[in-house]
Amino acid sequence: MEPLSTAGPTPADLGRTRDLEKLLSNAGLNESREEAMKREGVLGRLDQIVKSWVRQICVNKGFSNEVVQEANAKIFTFGSYRLGVHGPGSDIDTLCVGPSHATREEDFFVELHNILAETENVTELNPVPEAHVPVMKFKFDGISIDLLYARLSSWTIPEDLDISDESIMQNLDEQSVLSLNGCRVTDQILRLVPNIQHFRTTLRCMKYWAKRRGVYSNVTGFLGGINWALLVARICQLYPNAVPSTLISRFFRVYTQWRWPNPVMLCPIEERSSLGLLQVWDPRKNPRDKSHLMPIITPAYPCMNSSYNVSTSTLRIMTQEFNRGNEVCEQLEMSRATWDLLFESFSFFEAYRNYLQIDVVAIDDCDHRCWKGWVESRLRQLTLKVEKDTYGMLQCHPHPSDFVDMARDGYHCAYFMGLQRKLGAPLHEGQQFDIRTTVEQFKLNVAAYTSWKQGMEIYVSHVRRKQIPLFVYPGGVKPARPARQHSGSPSSDSKQGDSRKRLTSADPGGHCSKKIASSSSSNQVVAAEEVEVS
Structure with missing residues (x-):
């Protein structure tokens, strides 16, 4: 065009x-010169680490001294850092390109992981091999790093490797193709x-x-x-x-x-x-x-x-x-x-009258990072299932980030979803949206986590706008409620009338009932009691 x-x-x-x-x-939004130099230093040290890692692999596998000397791996960047639009505190998306004899399952996620775990200034090391694009997440000297791995079909990795050359894509496994794609896409954008x-x-x-x-x-x-x-x-x-x-x-x-x-x-x-x-x-x-x-x-x-x-x-x-x-x-x-x-901030916690709160807890920091990452990757399925199971009549608005309650014992974070009835949908007397089965299926999905440990728990509960916990607000102080929302925002207040609502209670057996109901005079929804996932 x-x-x-x-x-x-x-x-x-x-x-x-x-x-x-x-x-x-x-x-x-602009990074200082000092932080820019720190990032360059971290990337240089990481490049030296992966080069040493590949040479050690060759030694462990009994290769000749000549092969060991020629062994090489390279670090490439992509994403916001490569595009030149990163800011203070941004993470760095990185790719390690290694030779055919350096495997992902054992050498990258085991051997390199162990080397990084023993490296000074490397913290919060979290391997995620089961991700769609397998990744190793960690902080290096305080800078967040997402490290992918691409295993090429060749025995050597030249220092002047051009990953935009399509010939390197031959005979690669799917995960290596996906890992390379980030760098190749970033470079192509800058060309176009x-x-x-x-x-x-x-x-x-x-x-x-x-x-x-x-x-x-x-x-x-x-x-x-x-x-x-x-x-x-x-x-x-x-x-x-x-x-x-x-x-x-x-x-x-x-x-x-x-x-x-x-x-x-x-x-x-x-x-x-x-x-x-x-x-x-x-x-x-x-x-x-x-x-x-x-x-x-x-x-x-x-x-x-x-x-x-x-x-x-x-x-x-x-x-x-x-x-x-x-x-x-x-x-x-x-x-x-x-x-x-x-650039006015969207007032998410003023936009709706009802929310789902999903609390994610664990006993220690490492477990919580892993558990949180798993739950976060499944939250989209909860949104999809709620809307599908209510035939699109109940709409969800997920907040894009989590919140931490610093006053709570243990390790904890919470996610929130705004809830509203589909705008313009016809009203029916006494209509209810029962999402108990939806929540149970979500619990089963989350429980499939293969690395689950004792203390990893999740709780799903309904909160009204006036019950939103203070830890979601900056400084723990709830701001004064604005008089009105700007046009174009998905505010349930500006587009839906006030009405009476009823809330179902926990059943006599002690199990929590999970229903959302509305009266005939309203298209606003109400959620119900707490659902616990053990």
């Missing part, structure tokens, strides 16, 4: 861009955008906006960093000479009108028959691809949908936020608003 406009910036566009850059600077600096400023803005509006989280069904990067890159292609303020305005204009599930693509999808049977995204051939609601396709072979986690509920919420952003940008262009309005 040709650009929609090749027009350059007007003086007003340049002025709005200066105001935007000032806002970003005041928000503290017309102005890298404008792309970076716009992406930094959109990530900040998404976090402020509560729609930045891949694991809960919203969009993560790579998804936002691809959406912004497409707008940069459509308006190649525009400055960041214009690109943000056009971002909302385009995606407000986008007819999902039409895919967003930076380049045509190409198949490479010479590289084997690697599957690319194609809803005409692959039944699973037909179910994707918001496909955002990666530009490097094999092209995949990076946003397969998006659900009906999260797409609905993001669409509402795109509409709000478009309205604010229209006001900005007429000088009737400032950038502060666009």
Whole structure:
């Protein structure tokens, strides 16, 4: 598709861009020189560690001295760090590329794990081999690292390895392909955008906006960093000479009108028959691809949908936020608003009258990190099941992050989901939404955790807005309730009338009843008592 406009910036566009850059600077989104140097030092030390690790593997397996001397592994970066849009405290997405004789199961997740565990300044080491893309998570000198592993089919890894060369994809296992994809996609994005600096400023803005509006989280069904990067890159292609303020305005204009599930693509999808049977995204051939609601396709072979986690509920919420952003940008262009309005934080705990609270607890810190990661990866299924089992009449809005109660004994965090009846749905006298079975199935799903230990527990309970615990608020202080929500937000208050509601109680047997009910005069929902998962 040709650009929609090749027009350059007007003086007003340049002025709005200066105001935007000032806002970003005041928000503290730029990394200091000291932290940047610290990151470079950590990456250098990590690269030396994996090189030593591969040589030690060769020694352990009895290879000749010549093979040991030539043994090598390399560290690559991808994601926000490679794109140049990371900020203070951001993690670094890294990839270790190793030779064919360095296995993932034993050498990476056992031998390298043990080396890192004994390395000074490495803390919070958490291997996740069962993840869709296996990863080792840890902090190195206080900097969060996500380390993936790709095992190439060759015996040696040259120091000048070019991972954009498609020939390295030959004879790889699926997990290595997925691991390589992050780096290959990141590099391809930077090749395909017309102005890298404008792309970076716009992406930094959109990530900040998404976090402020509560729609930045891949694991809960919203969009993560790579998804936002691809959406912004497409707008940069459509308006190649525009400055960041214009690109943000056009971002909302385009995606407000986008007819999902039409895919967003930076380049045509190409198949490479010479590289084997690697599957690319194609809803005409692959039944699973037909179910994707918001496909955002990666530009490097094999092209995949990076946003397969998006659900009906999260797409609905993001669409509402795109509409709000478009309205604010229209006001900005007429000088009737400032950038502060666009980046105003969404008041999640004022938006609904009823919430599900999911508490995740464990006895020690290590167990809690593992247990929390597992539960978090399953929360999206709870959202999907609630909406499916109520035929879409009960809608969920998951909060993208967790909260910690520092006053509570042990290790604890809590997740929240806003609940509301489907807007505009017809009302029926005494209608109830019984989700007891849904919660039980969610409990069974969570209980399938193969590394479960004594003390790992989860509790699901209903809380009304007035019962929201104080630990979710900054400083533990509940802010004054705003008079009204801004248009475009999914507020149950502004779109649903006040009404009486009734709450089912625990049954005589001591088991908790889990129902959501509404009277005929209301489309607001009510959840019920606590459900415990032992």
